[in-house]
Amino acid sequence: MNKEKQIPEIVIERLPRYYRCLRQMRGVQEKVSSRELARRLSTSASQVRLDLSYFGGFGLQGYGYNVEELYRRIGSILGVDRPRRYLIAGAGSLGRAIANYPVFLEIGFELAALFDVNPDVIGSVINGVEVLPVDQLESWMGTHPVEAAVLTLPAEAAPDVADRLVRAGIRGILNFAPCDLQLPDDVPVKNIHLTDRLLALSYWISNDPRCQNREKPEVKPEKIDRKN
C-alpha cells in the first residue's frame, strides 16, 4: 500500500486503459507481452513495463504478464473489487443515459438513486431506480450509504448541488456539467466535458494542415430509401 501511494498521477490516469484492454483479452489468451499491450494501447513497450513496475512488476522475461492476474491486480488498485453505490444528480437525457449505461455496473458501480428538480421527471423509474426530488438529497444520503455522485446538471445548477453533496459526505464526483467545480482537496472530481472535447476536435478539423489537405474520397451516390 505504501508503494502504491507513490504511483504518479499520470500512471493512475492510464490504468483504466490497461484495465479495459486486459478485460477484452481475458478468456481469449493467458499471457501478454509488454510489446502486445503497447501495440493495443498505442504506446511503447518500455512505457508499459515502466507503468506496470509501479505495482510490483510481475512480468517475467520471455513470458510476459499473466492476463488474468494483471487484470485482477489493476482492478484491485482501481477499487473495482469492492462494490460501490453511486447516485445521479440530474435525470435529463444525459442522466438517464448514464443510468442505463451497462458498463458502470460491470465495473462494480451500482446506481442507488437519481435526483432532479423537474416535477415531470420526479417519481419516474429509470433502470429500476426512482427519481427523487433534489430537496431530499441530504436526508436520503443520511440514511443511504453512497460513495460517488454523477453530476448531469446544467452549469448553473451544478456548483450548488456539488457543495450539498460534499457537505452530505460524498466521496467523489464524476462531473458532466460544463463548469469547473471548486471543491475541497479531499473530494476528488473527474470532469467529462463533452463540449470541450468536441471543440478540441473542431480545432483539429479546422486547423490541422493534414486535415486541410485531406480530400474527400469519391463515394458513388446510391439511391437512398428514406422517409424524409
Next chain:
Amino acid sequence: MNKEKQIPEIVIERLPRYYRCLRQMRGVQEKVSSRELARRLSTSASQVRLDLSYFGGFGLQGYGYNVEELYRRIGSILGVDRPRRYLIAGAGSLGRAIANYPVFLEIGFELAALFDVNPDVIGSVINGVEVLPVDQLESWMGTHPVEAAVLTLPAEAAPDVADRLVRAGIRGILNFAPCDLQLPDDVPVKNIHLTDRLLALSYWISNDPRCQNREKPEVKPEKIDRKN
C-alpha cells in the same frame, strides 16, 4: 495561420476551457485580467498569459483582456464561427442523449443524421432527425456533407463503423465507445471514455489517504417521503 500552427497541443486542449469560461462572462463584464481568468480556471496568471500569447497577446498591461474580443478570437481558432454538421453512429440511450444535448448546437454543431442497426430504433425521430439504418451510411455520406461523427456504439461495433466513416470521408471522430480506434493520422479522434473516468475516480476514492481519512459528516436522518 502560420503562427497558429505552432500552438502546442497542450495549449489547444486548454482552449475549450477558456472559451467556456469567457462564454459565461460575456454580457456580464467587459474586461478580464489574467489573474481572474486564472482563478476561474484553477491555474496561474502566468500560465494564462503564456497560453494566450500564442495567438497574438492582446492583453493590455493594467487593463487585461477584452472578454468579447478574446471569446470571438478563441472561438475562431476552434472553428466555432463556421457552422458544422455531424452524425451520430449508435442511437442507443447515450446517442439519443447526445442528440438532445443543447450545447453542441450552441457551439455550431448541427446534427444531420443518426444511424443504428436496431430495427426497433430505425425510423424513429430524435430531436427532429430520423434514425437511418447503418447500411446506408456510405450512400448517405455521399450525398450529405458532414464533418464530424460521434460514435456511441458498443466496443465490438465501433472499429468497423469508424473505418467505414473514414473511407466515406469523415473529417474527425468523437469516440464514446470503450475502445481505442486505430485510424489514419489525418483523421483526428477525441475519446470520451466514461468508464475510464469513473475508474480513475474510483482509484482516488479507494486509495487517496486524504479520502481515506475523511469522515462522513453527521447528517440527521429525516423522515423520507418516497414511494419505495
